[in-house]
Every structure is written in structure tokens, then in C-alpha cells.
Amino acid sequence: MTFTASPTPSPLPGPTGAPRPAVHARGLTKVYGSGASAVEALVDADIDFAAGEFTAIMGPSGSGKSTLMHLLAGLDSATRGRALIGDVDITGLDDRSLTRLRRDRVGFVFQSFNLLPMFTAEQNIVLPLDLAGRELDRDWFDTLVSTLALTDRLDHRPSELSGGQQQRVAIARALIAKPDVVFADEPTGNLDSRSGAQVLSFLRRSVRELGRTVIMVTHDPSAAAYADRVVLIADGRIAGEITDPTPEAVLAGLDALRSFDEVAVR
Amino acid sequence: MIRLALAQMRRSLPRLVSAGIAILIGTAFVAATLVAGNVITRTSYDAIAASLADADLVVLAQQITADDVDTLRAADGVAAADGQLELWTEVRAGGERAYPRATVRASDPRLEAQELTAGAFPAASGEVALPEPLADRLEVGVGDTITVVRELWDEGGETSTDASEVVTVVGLTDDPSGAFAQSEGAVIADAEDATRWYAQDYGGAAPSYETAVVALSEGADVETVRAELAQALAPTVPDARVQTKQERAEDLTAQVTGDSDALTGIVLGFAAVALLVAALVVANTFQVLVAQRTRMLALLRCVGAEKGQIRRSVLVEATLLGLVSSAGGLAAGLLLAQGTLVVLGNANPDVPLPAAVPVTPAVVLVPLVVGTLVTLVAALAPARAATRVAPLEALRPADQPVGLRRAGRTRAVLSSLLVLGGVGLLALGVVVSGTEGGVMVGLPIGILGGTLSFIGVVVGAVLWIPRVVSLAGGLLASTGPSARLAAANTLRNPRRTSATSAALLIGVTLVAMMSTGAASARATLGNELASQFPVDVLVADPDISPDGPDDAEADLTPALLERLAGIDGVAATGATVTVTTAWADDAGDLGWLELRALAPDDATTLLRAPDHAAGLADDTVVVARDDAERSGVVDGDTLTLTVDGGEPVQRTAHVTDFPTGLVVTPATLAAMGVDLPANEAWLRLADDADAVVAMDDIQELLSEVPVQVMGAALERVAFEGIVDTLLAVVLGLLAAAVVIALIGVANTLSLSVIERRRESATLRAIGLTRGQLRASLAFEGSLIAGVGAVLGIVLGLAYGWTGAMTVMRALGAVSLEVPWRELVIALVVAVVAGLLASVLPARSAARTSPVEALAVE
Structure with missing residues (x-):
């Protein structure tokens, strides 16, 4: 486990450089409002997310971690800077292209699951392919369903599933289109600790065994500990990162941030 | 709770708008209908009151004789009295004719309903005053003469002859208040002429009246004279009733508008349908509003709101919505009616319509109350649902789906019963109405069945x-x-x-x-x-027949037919020859019938129902079903047809629904030895033709030709x-x-x-x-x-x-x-x-x- 207080991002990979990161941002800035009432939600974020990595973004409420995720996922437009998924700069895309990009290359897992109540688990899982008009890869579907232990739940509607089951369906939905990256927003926020732990280990398995890339926003240190790497954010700035985290290390990192803040304020 | 209801309404305003519009349309409908009913009543009342002119009293009885009228005139306080004659007459001038109402000139100007616009009222026998529209139609003016035609029936009522007399038009009148609106005014005749016409119509009877109008002298008290008249008439007219003009007009209006009340009722039925649909929209809106507010309602319950308070807040909201929308609907309905009135008034200046819509308390209250009640009732179920929100739900996550109640078994049973019962009644209605005179029984049964089954359908x-x-x-x-x-x-x-x-x-x-x-x-x-x-238009030339005059000119020439065919709207024409023929079957003579010669091709193009000529060929004769049944002829019989002075021919019978007589081909007719030019032309109008225009054109084209035009x-x-x-x-x-x-x-x-x-x-x-x-x-x-x-x-x-x-x-x-x-x-x-x-x-x-x-x- 290592803790770096201010990470130095690698320069943009050149033609002969290391493998391209799945997602990366340079000088990404979001300012809400203007003039005196302007609020800087995110300032000059430079960050890389390697393919096949499980990253947690952590920080206190209002630190800018959600804003960072919205910008990276193309859900919100940046005030300045660039965000790239693969080699596509998403900051310049119009709504239609962004929608396509999300459909084909990004998966989402939400805190409140957000399954469509009128569809069965299976219909929910294949929905992204349905919307794109793409063929279902049966093998991949079976792999996902068995990995997520959903085989005997496919005909159930969301109202007939437990929270943990619903979130597993949501994970399968996020992965079905084999996206470049999956964004998970507090995926355990609405779950009891046992279901939460299950969901997190599924997310980790999907990275380790299925080779996907996951970026998770959370404020729960024990959830963050499932990740390969934890990025800490405070006051709209990237404040540090922890590789191979443990809950204790994450807590320590957060405490460090807090004292760092206090020092800064003083 | 009113404050809560208002606050919630403000938040949900956009969502309430469409429900409000639905109610608004429904109530506007109700208001406009009620106003229309009032306008009809008012207009009728005005017309009826006008027919009584400025009479003060009206006497009613089965039979009031001229002597009784004299009794009235002799009574104290009476300035004038007239009987009202029920008389209709035919008038002609030039080629025009009309059948207007006729009346006698009033003995006092106060009793005269019509106004003179030119000339004078008739003063002697042989003079009449005509309503202006009638004079226009007859194309006559003051000083011209017209012919009054009366049909005189013999004693048995079997035959009639026309009696006509020429009268001079001495004046023109206007009927400003619509007293004789049915015939655009009445012909005013001298008393002597009117008495004679009446006698002609009623087998020589002296005039008797059902109504007499009375004008009082200056200063006479209405009630005193009324009592006096009743007493004076008692010996000769025991059933006499003396009414004031107002009482009479109200009575008559009630009779006349009975029909229009029924009409108003029917239109209100449609308004009820509109309101029912609006109620569904309102119910839906409130159901959703309650669902959306579940969390807030639960919160209110948490902090101590009672179920009743929650229900009342929803109902208050519904009442307010209903009131505001109904008021809007009322205003819209009145505006609509007023607009219609203005348009109608401009389009028909002759019809005395009120200038402003008559707004009675009922017109205002009924739409308001009905609209508000409908909204309130529609919100009852959602209000009940609102009370079922448990305080606990405030603590649940927001997007927990609201549990849907499964539709009840009661509903299914009720719906099925209604549908089955209704369908049964419908079937019964059809069966009953098939029996002799059963429509009046079958129809109400059917309507009941239809209503019940449809309610069942909607409930289910x-x-x-x-x-x-x-x-x-x-x-x-x-x-x-x-x-x-x-x-x-x-x-x-x-x-x-x-x-x-x-x-x-x-x-x-x-x-x-x-x-x-x-x-x-x-x-x-x-x-x-x-x-x-069977044909749209039939043109007959009766001069052409085997026993007609030899020098008769054939008018239905091919050239004329061609011109007829050229008229806009005429799709096809064809010529036929009609003769009278003797017909016989194996059993013997069957008498005489009309026989037409028609080419089979023409039959298909000219007949409204082409199967009327089914089976028409050179070796067959088509027989009208009525004639065949009367004579015992059936399909396949061999018939012998003989025209006076011609050759008998034998043909095979084909019975069809052709209305009358026999039909053969021209070849058959020739074989019978008949050689006549066409004496009938058949015209078929195009399906999309304007038949009125086409008929006018046909009449005009034929106006110089001595032929008869008939047709359906x-x-x-x-x-x-x-x-x-x-x-x-x-x-x-x-x-x-x-x-x-x-x-x-x-x-x-x-x-x-x-x-x-x-x-x-x-x-x-x-x-x-x-x-x-x-x-x-x-x-x-x-x-x-x-x-x-x-x-x-x-x-x-x-x-x-x-x-x-x-x-x-x-x-x-x-x-x-x-x-x-x-x-x-x-x-x-x-x-x-x-x-x-x-x-x-x-x-x-x-x-x-x-x-x-x-x-x-």
C-alpha cells in the first residue's frame, strides 16, 4: 500500500508509450454559476484510469467527487479542460454523440439501482443492447448471469428482487455491452452491509476475471477498500491516492486530508 | 385544511389545468344547452303572446259561436271581441301557389297581430291583405289579383272539385312578432269571405271558434270583466274559460315547447356524456396527484394530521377546481350562446330572436353545481386513497413503487352481470320490435339494454x-x-x-x-x-300509346335524351316503351297489366336496384312480385302476352322485386307487333350529384315539352x-x-x-x-x-x-x-x-x- 499526497499524472501517452488509459482527464474544471456566486466544483483535475483497473473516488460530501464522475461519464459538460474515454474527447460532443457513446462504451451502476420496474431482470440486463439495436452475445450474457448469481432470478421483476439482487442486475446491465468503463455511484449506499459486500466483490470480480474497468464513487472507506486504487478528492481538487487500499488506510488518508485542510485553513 | 389545499393546488397547478379544461368544456356544453332551451321558450312565448295581439282577455271553449262573440262584445267594459278562425287556404298567382294561414280582419286595431306596411286592410268582400314574403313569392303587389282555391268535397268525402275565386290584393302586412310564423304571416280576408271559406271547408257550418280575444275599454278592470264574461257565457258556453293574455300565453308556450324541452333533454344527455368523460379525466388527475404526494401526505400524518383532514384537503381542492372550471365553463357557454344568437339574428332577420341570452338562475346555477359536483365525485376515490397513506411511508425510500390494488372480484362480477343482462335486453328488444307494432316496446328495452351493457363495459x-x-x-x-x-x-x-x-x-x-x-x-x-x-327520374309522354291519337308527336326524341344526358348530375338515360297488355298463363286470362320494354343493359345502369330486372332476356318476361303473387304466377311459368291488335307471344316468367307490372326486351315488344316511339325516359342521377340542382335543370329543359316528370x-x-x-x-x-x-x-x-x-x-x-x-x-x-x-x-x-x-x-x-x-x-x-x-x-x-x-x- 502506498499513499501519495499529490499524485503526478503521467504525461499523455505518446505513440510509443504505455498502453492508453481507459479514461483520463486533463485540466478538467467545472464552475457552477458565474461572477461572485460562482462555485468551483472541480478545479484542474488531471487523472488517469487504467484499463482493467478498479478505482474508487473518495471524498467528503461536496468535495467534487460526483462532479468528477459526471464529467468523466459525459453526463455533464465541463467548463474547461478535457475528458477522454479511450481516445474520444467527450468534452466536445453533442448530445446525440454523447448518448451513443454512453450506450456503446459506458456502463452505469446507480445508488438506487434504477431498474425499470415494468421489465424483468433479463429484459433490464439486455436493455442497452436493445436500445442500440445490437445483437446479444449469449455467451457473455451467460457468463455475466452466472458470475452475478442471477440465473434463477431472470424472470423476476425488480419489485420481486432484494436490494442486493437488484444491484447485481444493474451491474449485469452495466456490463452487457462490454463497455470501456463502468461508473458506479455509491453502489452500496442503499444496501445492508452483507449485500453491499457481495456487490463489491462482484464488481471486483468483473474487473479481475472479466477484464472490465470500474470507477466507483463512494464515501464508505470499507467499500473503497475493495478497489485497486483510491483517489481522494477534497474541495474540488485531487488530493491524493492510495494503491492497494485497506479500510484503515483509507480512513487514515481521509483523516490526513482533513488535517491537511485544517492546516490549510489555518 | 383550506390553506393546505390551496398550497397544494398552487404546486400542482399545471397538472390541474387539463382536468379543469375538461370540466370547463362539459359545463360550457350544459350552460349553452340550457340557454338554447330558454331562447326557444322565450321565442315561442313572444310569438304566442303576439298572436293574441293587445288582447286583454282570452276566452277558450270547445265551441264559441258568432252569437257568443256578440255576447262578449255586449258585455260591460269590453271594447272589442273577435273569434280566432282556424283557416288555411290555397292561393295562386301566375304559376306560383302557396298554402298560407288565413284570418279575418280584426274588429279593433288592438286585436290585429300583423302590421300594415302598404295599402289598406280589406274593407269589402273580394279584398285581401297579404304578408309581404307571400306577396314576394307570388310576385304580386297592391292592386294585383290572386286566385283563392278551395277544395270542395262531396258528402261522402270521396271526390272533390276545386272552387276558385279571384280576389284583389289591397294591402301588404308584416308579422313583426312572428304571430303566424309557421306560414310567414297570414292572409287577412274580409269577414264575409272568411265566413264563406270556412263554410266551404266545414260542410256549410257557420264559423265557430275555440279561442276568442277580448280588448277592454279604457279604465275597465280586468278581473271584474273576466268574472262578468264568465257569467255571461255560462248559459250558452258552459265550458268557457276566461284567461288573461299572460296566462294564456304561458299555457300555450308550455304546450308548444314540450317538444323543445324534450330536445333540450336529449342535448343535455350528450352534455352528460361529456361530463362523464371529464369526470374520468379528473379522477385520473387526482389519482396521480395523490400518488405524487404520498410522501408529503405521510409526513402530514406523521406530524398529526387526521385521516379526515387529509381527505378534506383533497376534496376542498377538487371543489375549488370544480368551481373555478365550472365558472369558466358557464362564461364560455353563455358567450357561445350569445355569439350564436348574434349570428342567427343576422342571418335570419325575420325570426324574432332576443338580442341577449336570457340568463335565469337555473342557467347559472345548474352548470356551476353540476360541474362542481362531478369534479367532487370524481375526486372521492383518490381522496380515499390519500387517507390510506400510512405515516410510515414518509420514512420509506422515495421510489418504492406504490402497491397497486388488484381490480376487485366484485367489479368483475358486476361488470359481467351488466354486460350479460344488457346484451339479453338488447336481443329481446330486437325480437320484440320484429313483431307487429313492437317498435315502441322494443326500442325502450333496447335502449335500456344498451345503456346497461355499456355501463358494464366501462365498469369492467x-x-x-x-x-x-x-x-x-x-x-x-x-x-x-x-x-x-x-x-x-x-x-x-x-x-x-x-x-x-x-x-x-x-x-x-x-x-x-x-x-x-x-x-x-x-x-x-x-x-x-x-x-x-325503381328509377331516380321518370319522364313520361302519355300521348304515345297504341290507342292514343295517331298524329301525336313523339316528344322523347333521341336528341332530347341526349340533351338530358348532358345535364350535370345525370349519369345515364334510357328510353322505354310502356303499353298496356293482356296476360295469361296456362290456367287462363290474368287481366291487364302495364308492360315496359327495356334493354337489359339499360336496366342495369338505370335501375336503383339492378336485380329488379334479373333474368330479363329476349325469351323471358320479368313479373313484379306483387302482381305475380296476386295472380299465382311463379318463376318458370309460361305467360302469354297480347297487346290490342297485336300478336300473342309466349315468354318465361321471372319474378323480381320490381314494383309493378311486366318488363320485356324491345325485341319481345316488336314480336308483339308494337311499333311505338319511346313514351318514357328513365334517368339515373350520379351518386354524388346535387339532386336538387339536377332536378331543377331537368325541369327547366323539359318546361317547353309536354311531358310529365316523376321520380324519387x-x-x-x-x-x-x-x-x-x-x-x-x-x-x-x-x-x-x-x-x-x-x-x-x-x-x-x-x-x-x-x-x-x-x-x-x-x-x-x-x-x-x-x-x-x-x-x-x-x-x-x-x-x-x-x-x-x-x-x-x-x-x-x-x-x-x-x-x-x-x-x-x-x-x-x-x-x-x-x-x-x-x-x-x-x-x-x-x-x-x-x-x-x-x-x-x-x-x-x-x-x-x-x-x-x-x-x-
Whole structure:
């Protein structure tokens, strides 16, 4: 486990450089409002997310971690800077292209699951392919369903599933289109600790065994500990990162941030 | 709770608007109908009061003789008294004729209802004053003469002769208050002439009256004279009743407007349909409002609100909505009526209409009370649902789906009973009306059955409409993900989808039923007309016959036929020869019949019902069914036909529904030794022709030719005109219900969009494009509307056919028609409106940012 207080991002990979990161941002800035009432939600974020990595973004409420995720996922437009998924700069895309990009290359897992109540688990899982008009890869579907232990739940509607089951369906939905990256927003926020732990280990398995890339926003240190790497954010700035985290290390990192803040304020 | 209700209304205002509009349209309908009824009553009252002129008292009895009138005149305080003569007469001038009402010149100007505009009132026998419109029509003025024609019947009433006398027009009159509105004024005659005409009409009787009008002398007291007159008449006219002018006018108005009250009642029935549909829209709106407020209601319960308070807050909200919308509807209805009045007044200056709509307390109160009550009642169920919100729900996560109650077993049983019972009654109605004179019994049974079964259908809507929607959605689903989403979404809230669909179903069912009924009536009665009048127009030249004058000129020349064929609207012409022939079968002579020679080709193009000439060939003779049955002739019999002075021929009989006589081919006629020019021309009008114009043109072309013109074209047109006008009026009335229902569709969609905000955001986040989202709502709107419309059309066809069977079975074979044009229009309007209804909700849905999917309440 290592803790770096201010990470130095690698320069943009050149033609002969290391493998391209799945997602990366340079000088990404979001300012809400203007003039005196302007609020800087995110300032000059430079960050890389390697393919096949499980990253947690952590920080206190209002630190800018959600804003960072919205910008990276193309859900919100940046005030300045660039965000790239693969080699596509998403900051310049119009709504239609962004929608396509999300459909084909990004998966989402939400805190409140957000399954469509009128569809069965299976219909929910294949929905992204349905919307794109793409063929279902049966093998991949079976792999996902068995990995997520959903085989005997496919005909159930969301109202007939437990929270943990619903979130597993949501994970399968996020992965079905084999996206470049999956964004998970507090995926355990609405779950009891046992279901939460299950969901997190599924997310980790999907990275380790299925080779996907996951970026998770959370404020729960024990959830963050499932990740390969934890990025800490405070006051709209990237404040540090922890590789191979443990809950204790994450807590320590957060405490460090807090004292760092206090020092800064003083 | 009022404060709470107001605060909630402010928050939900946009959502309440469409429900309010629905109520507004319904109440406007009610208000306008009531005002129209009042206008009819007022106009009738004015006309009736006017016919009594400035009379002070009116005497009524079975029989008031001229002597009794003299008794009235002799009484104290009476300035003048006249009996009112019930007299109609035929008048002619030039080629024109008319049948106006006639009256005697009043003995006192106060008793004269009409005003003189030129010349003078008649002062001696042989003089008349004519109403201006009549004089215009007869093209006469003061100083001209006209002929009064009276039909004199012999004692047995078997034969009549015309008696005519020439009278001079000495004056022209105006009927400003519509006293004789039925005949655009009355001919005023001298008393001597009128007495004679009356005697001619009533077998020499001296005039007797049912009504006498009395004008009082200056200063006489009405009540005193009234008592005195009653006493004076008692010996000779024991049943005499003396009324003031006002009492009389009110009595008569009540009699006359009995019909219009019935009409008002029928129109109010349509208004009730519109309000029922509006109620469904309101119920839907409140159901959704309550669902949206679940959390807040639970919070209120947590902090101590009682169930009653929650219910009252919803009901207060409904009452306010109902009051405001009804007031708007009332204003709209009055404006509409006032506007109509102005337009009508300008278009018909002769009809005395009031300048402003008569606003009575009933006109104001009924729409307000009805509109508010309907809204309140519609909100009862949602209000009850609101009280069922448990305080606990405030603590649950926000998007926990609200548990849907499964539609009850009671509802299914009730609905089935109503439908089965109603269908049974419908069948009974059809059977009963098939019996002699059974229509008057069968029709009410049928109406009851139809109403019950339709209530059953609507009550059960929530049970079966979702299934139909799911089926239709399944068909749509193959077209893509948007349709699949739409289909799934319509099934999420079966109650709401059903109510929305049912609202449209009601309107469309009635529209389809009326169209089907009208089409069937038109076809059935059209067939009836076709069998009575086989050709549209028949031109006969009676001079041409075997025993006619030898030098008779043949007028129906091929050149004339060609000119007839050239008239706009005439589709085909053909010439026939008609002679009288003796006919006989193997058993002997059958008497004389009319025989027509007609080429088989002409028969198919000229006859309204071409099968009337089925089997017509050179070796056959077509026999009218009536004649065949009377003479015992059946298909295949060999008949011998002989014309005076000609050769007998033998032909095989073919019995058809041709109305009368025999039909052969020209070849057969030639074989019979008849060599005559055409003496009948048959004309077929194009189906889309304006028959009135065509007939005018035909008459004009033939005005110089000594021939007779007959035919059913005008009857057919008049009849179809009545059916079409009635249908247009009824469809117009029903349109209000359909418009309200479509507002309901838009309402439901926009409520759904608000409810599904997070879902829309999720879908957008995982890759649904804005276009797909819009398309999905468009599919949803047209699915709901389309299902309502299709089911409505199917039901309407069934009801329309049943109705046609019930009403017209007595007439014989009923043709059950499908009014394709109307049905397709109804379907297209519904589906397109469903699409349009989705536009605004879809815009707001498409604006949803995908970020909202991540938001946590």
C-alpha cells in the first residue's frame, strides 16, 4: 500500500508509450454559476484510469467527487479542460454523440439501482443492447448471469428482487455491452452491509476475471477498500491516492486530508 | 385544511389545468344547452303572446259561436271581441301557389297581430291583405289579383272539385312578432269571405271558434270583466274559460315547447356524456396527484394530521377546481350562446330572436353545481386513497413503487352481470320490435339494454383494457425499443391506462354507433325507396300509346335524351316503351297489366336496384312480385302476352322485386307487333350529384315539352338530407366528449412523464437518445388512444347495428352498413391526437438530464 499526497499524472501517452488509459482527464474544471456566486466544483483535475483497473473516488460530501464522475461519464459538460474515454474527447460532443457513446462504451451502476420496474431482470440486463439495436452475445450474457448469481432470478421483476439482487442486475446491465468503463455511484449506499459486500466483490470480480474497468464513487472507506486504487478528492481538487487500499488506510488518508485542510485553513 | 389545499393546488397547478379544461368544456356544453332551451321558450312565448295581439282577455271553449262573440262584445267594459278562425287556404298567382294561414280582419286595431306596411286592410268582400314574403313569392303587389282555391268535397268525402275565386290584393302586412310564423304571416280576408271559406271547408257550418280575444275599454278592470264574461257565457258556453293574455300565453308556450324541452333533454344527455368523460379525466388527475404526494401526505400524518383532514384537503381542492372550471365553463357557454344568437339574428332577420341570452338562475346555477359536483365525485376515490397513506411511508425510500390494488372480484362480477343482462335486453328488444307494432316496446328495452351493457363495459374496463393494450403493444413491440418501452409503460398503471382509454372509448363508441345507425338507416330506407321508385327520374309522354291519337308527336326524341344526358348530375338515360297488355298463363286470362320494354343493359345502369330486372332476356318476361303473387304466377311459368291488335307471344316468367307490372326486351315488344316511339325516359342521377340542382335543370329543359316528370330523386335527397343533418348535429355534440377524452390522453401522458422522471434519466444515461424517448411517448399516446378508438369502433358498430335492427325491422330487411369513412376518420383522429398529445409531455421528458438518474432524494 502506498499513499501519495499529490499524485503526478503521467504525461499523455505518446505513440510509443504505455498502453492508453481507459479514461483520463486533463485540466478538467467545472464552475457552477458565474461572477461572485460562482462555485468551483472541480478545479484542474488531471487523472488517469487504467484499463482493467478498479478505482474508487473518495471524498467528503461536496468535495467534487460526483462532479468528477459526471464529467468523466459525459453526463455533464465541463467548463474547461478535457475528458477522454479511450481516445474520444467527450468534452466536445453533442448530445446525440454523447448518448451513443454512453450506450456503446459506458456502463452505469446507480445508488438506487434504477431498474425499470415494468421489465424483468433479463429484459433490464439486455436493455442497452436493445436500445442500440445490437445483437446479444449469449455467451457473455451467460457468463455475466452466472458470475452475478442471477440465473434463477431472470424472470423476476425488480419489485420481486432484494436490494442486493437488484444491484447485481444493474451491474449485469452495466456490463452487457462490454463497455470501456463502468461508473458506479455509491453502489452500496442503499444496501445492508452483507449485500453491499457481495456487490463489491462482484464488481471486483468483473474487473479481475472479466477484464472490465470500474470507477466507483463512494464515501464508505470499507467499500473503497475493495478497489485497486483510491483517489481522494477534497474541495474540488485531487488530493491524493492510495494503491492497494485497506479500510484503515483509507480512513487514515481521509483523516490526513482533513488535517491537511485544517492546516490549510489555518 | 383550506390553506393546505390551496398550497397544494398552487404546486400542482399545471397538472390541474387539463382536468379543469375538461370540466370547463362539459359545463360550457350544459350552460349553452340550457340557454338554447330558454331562447326557444322565450321565442315561442313572444310569438304566442303576439298572436293574441293587445288582447286583454282570452276566452277558450270547445265551441264559441258568432252569437257568443256578440255576447262578449255586449258585455260591460269590453271594447272589442273577435273569434280566432282556424283557416288555411290555397292561393295562386301566375304559376306560383302557396298554402298560407288565413284570418279575418280584426274588429279593433288592438286585436290585429300583423302590421300594415302598404295599402289598406280589406274593407269589402273580394279584398285581401297579404304578408309581404307571400306577396314576394307570388310576385304580386297592391292592386294585383290572386286566385283563392278551395277544395270542395262531396258528402261522402270521396271526390272533390276545386272552387276558385279571384280576389284583389289591397294591402301588404308584416308579422313583426312572428304571430303566424309557421306560414310567414297570414292572409287577412274580409269577414264575409272568411265566413264563406270556412263554410266551404266545414260542410256549410257557420264559423265557430275555440279561442276568442277580448280588448277592454279604457279604465275597465280586468278581473271584474273576466268574472262578468264568465257569467255571461255560462248559459250558452258552459265550458268557457276566461284567461288573461299572460296566462294564456304561458299555457300555450308550455304546450308548444314540450317538444323543445324534450330536445333540450336529449342535448343535455350528450352534455352528460361529456361530463362523464371529464369526470374520468379528473379522477385520473387526482389519482396521480395523490400518488405524487404520498410522501408529503405521510409526513402530514406523521406530524398529526387526521385521516379526515387529509381527505378534506383533497376534496376542498377538487371543489375549488370544480368551481373555478365550472365558472369558466358557464362564461364560455353563455358567450357561445350569445355569439350564436348574434349570428342567427343576422342571418335570419325575420325570426324574432332576443338580442341577449336570457340568463335565469337555473342557467347559472345548474352548470356551476353540476360541474362542481362531478369534479367532487370524481375526486372521492383518490381522496380515499390519500387517507390510506400510512405515516410510515414518509420514512420509506422515495421510489418504492406504490402497491397497486388488484381490480376487485366484485367489479368483475358486476361488470359481467351488466354486460350479460344488457346484451339479453338488447336481443329481446330486437325480437320484440320484429313483431307487429313492437317498435315502441322494443326500442325502450333496447335502449335500456344498451345503456346497461355499456355501463358494464366501462365498469369492467380496468379488467380487460390492459389486456387489449398489452396485445396491441405486443404487435407494436416488434418495431423497435421505443415501441417496446411504450408497450411496457402502458401496462404499469392499468387503472390509469384503462380510465384514459375508456374516456375515449365512450366518445368513439357513441360516434361509431351514431354513424353506423345513420348509415344503416340510409341504406335500409334507400332500399325501401328503390323498391317504391325503381328509377331516380321518370319522364313520361302519355300521348304515345297504341290507342292514343295517331298524329301525336313523339316528344322523347333521341336528341332530347341526349340533351338530358348532358345535364350535370345525370349519369345515364334510357328510353322505354310502356303499353298496356293482356296476360295469361296456362290456367287462363290474368287481366291487364302495364308492360315496359327495356334493354337489359339499360336496366342495369338505370335501375336503383339492378336485380329488379334479373333474368330479363329476349325469351323471358320479368313479373313484379306483387302482381305475380296476386295472380299465382311463379318463376318458370309460361305467360302469354297480347297487346290490342297485336300478336300473342309466349315468354318465361321471372319474378323480381320490381314494383309493378311486366318488363320485356324491345325485341319481345316488336314480336308483339308494337311499333311505338319511346313514351318514357328513365334517368339515373350520379351518386354524388346535387339532386336538387339536377332536378331543377331537368325541369327547366323539359318546361317547353309536354311531358310529365316523376321520380324519387328528390325524396331520396330530402330523406338523406335529414339523416345527414341529424348525424352531423349528433356527431358535433359528441365531439365535445371526444375532445375532452383527448385532453385526458395528454394529461395522462404528462403525468406519467413527471412520475417517470428518474426512469427517463436512467434510460438516457444508459443510451436512449432523445428521439427514442420522444418516439416512445408518441407510441404510448397513440397506443392508448388507438386502443380506445378501435374498441369504441367495434362496440359502436355492434350497438349501431343492434339499434338499426330494433328501429327498422318493422320496415323489412335491414341492411347493416359499415360507415367506413366515419370510422376511419374516428380512428385517424384518435391516433393522430394521441400522437399530438404526446408532443408536449415528450418535450419535457426529453429535457430530463441523465444526471437526474444519479440524484438521490
